[in-house]
Amino acid sequence: MDKNREDQLNDTLMLFYFAYRTFTKEPDRILSQHGIHRLHHRILFFVARQPNISVHELLDTLEVTKQALHAPTRQLVEMGYMTSEPASHDRRVRELKLTEKGEALEKQLSDVQRGKMNEIFESMGSNSEEIWKEVMKNIIAIDESKSEDGGSN
Amino acid sequence: MDKNREDQLNDTLMLFYFAYRTFTKEPDRILSQHGIHRLHHRILFFVARQPNISVHELLDTLEVTKQALHAPTRQLVEMGYMTSEPASHDRRVRELKLTEKGEALEKQLSDVQRGKMNEIFESMGSNSEEIWKEVMKNIIAIDESKSEDGGSN
DNA sequence: TTTTATAGGTCAATAACATTGACCTATAAT
DNA sequence: ATTATAGGTCAATGTTATTGACCTATAAAA
Numbered sequence: 197m198d199k200n201r202e203d204q205l206n207d208t209l210m211l212f213y214f215a216y217r218t219f220t221k222e223p224d225r226i227l228s229q230h231g232i233h234r235l236h237h238r239i240l241f242f243v244a245r246q247p248n249i250s251v252h253e254l255l256d257t258l259e260v261t262k263q264a265l266h267a268p269t270r271q272l273v274e275m276g277y278m279t280s281e282p283a284s285h286d287r288r289v290r291e292l293k294l295t296e297k298g299e300a301l302e303k304q305l306s307d308v309q310r311g312k313m314n315e316i317f318e319s320m321g322s323n324s325e326e327i328w329k330e331v332m333k334n335i336i337a338i339d340e341s342k343s344e345d346g347g348s349n
Numbered sequence: 350m351d352k353n354r355e356d357q358l359n360d361t362l363m364l365f366y367f368a369y370r371t372f373t374k375e376p377d378r379i380l381s382q383h384g385i386h387r388l389h390h391r392i393l394f395f396v397a398r399q400p401n402i403s404v405h406e407l408l409d410t411l412e413v414t415k416q417a418l419h420a421p422t423r424q425l426v427e428m429g430y431m432t433s434e435p436a437s438h439d440r441r442v443r444e445l446k447l448t449e450k451g452e453a454l455e456k457q458l459s460d461v462q463r464g465k466m467n468e469i470f471e472s473m474g475s476n477s478e479e480i481w482k483e484v485m486k487n488i489i490a491i492d493e494s495k496s497e498d499g500g501s502n
Numbered sequence: 503t504t505t506t507a508t509a510g511g512t513c514a515a516t517a518a519c520a521t522t523g524a525c526c527t528a529t530a531a532t
Numbered sequence: 533a534t535t536a537t538a539g540g541t542c543a544a545t546g547t548t549a550t551t552g553a554c555c556t557a558t559a560a561a562a
Binding site for chain 1: 350360363412459466482487491492
């Protein structure tokens, strides 16, 4: 690989780092006003996308231990953003669901990010969204080819 | 914004989160074998890109406090990956530089990421790289329009 | 030349994030 | 009855990162 090509790729690494950092800044700022943090946002986001998700499914999605998930989940329930009720089909399973208050907060947080992505894709034209998504999917595919293991707690 | 559009944008948020997480996994694994961590990689990366960078410039780049940077920087010097020498033009300033050992480790870590990005861009065709970079630059631009402040320590 | 500012190093306290390990209850499946 | 699964919780540990305080050395300005 020649020096010039390596420099171009270094630019991509920098952009990835800086973009991710910028992207989480405004939600982080809003979260701190509510006395909660980034992991709470992730929980709100995934519960909003998949209502009645179980704790176990959320654990697998976020790739954290149940001990790490436990405190933020409990706080969100205590603060009235989320409910946790036994599933009718299996009473061991807890189904997580956002309350109206939780939906409002999730919307406030994620709208910042959705709005910015929408604005960028619209200004850059039609295929920018597909291409950006395709690159990201290919990055994630690195991992999917490796994870034929188990791993819980 | 209609429901379908919102779903598409939710996909981008998920992809961003999962892609970033996947992207840092393999370097993190290598780092832990050396008893160091992600911040050490960032330091190695930016010192490699800009040899003789000062501590202050590195602080501004990484947006951390000098207290947060201090321990990892010292460790890298102690472990022989980096040198920290007073600058000839201003003896208060320390110029950070990688040793050969440091260059080798930085290369090992970043090559994983450069290689993957290169592979993806090549497989996806010529304009995917420009478009992906342009989207990321636009995300970073959110922040640049806001940061007309100071803020040091 | 005294004063002030800058660059950097370091200690302490605090806290979010996340881990491993251990142990508990409740429920479901065998 | 036994075993497995889902979930909750306590404890100990460690990294990342913060704010606050205080120190030295050097440079620039008054």
